[in-house]
Amino acid sequence: QVRVVESGGGLVQPGGSLRLSCAASESISGDYIMAWYRQAPGNQRELVAAITSGGTKVHSNSVKDRFTISRDNVTNTMYLQMNNLKPEDTAVYYCKWHVYWGQGTQVTVSS
Secondary structure (H helix, E strand, C coil), rough: CCEEEECCEECCCCCCCCEEEEECCCCCCCCCCCEEEEEEECCCCCEEEEEEECCCCEEEECCCCCEEEECCCCCCCEEECCCCHHHHHHHEEEEEECCEECEEEEECCCC
16 A cells, blocks of 8 residues: 655745645556645535656646646655645645545645
């Protein structure tokens, strides 16, 4: 069982930045997708960004040009750089590593 752990969440003012990290306990062979999701209270979990083994990236329209997904294959770590954060970005952010989910990290954007 691969263990996935997110970190980097917190409280930030509107317009601020945060970088989320997602670390996997072991490497996974083959092609697979890694992704960030988020879930705000009362809402369904939604895809924020995804990246393939080959490095192809996709970002949701709501975060495009503000968030950037990346990965480090050497350290088995994935990142989500979040800039120009808005109150509507407030949510629990989850990492999905192939089929494995992390426990989530809270991001709160408020003045």
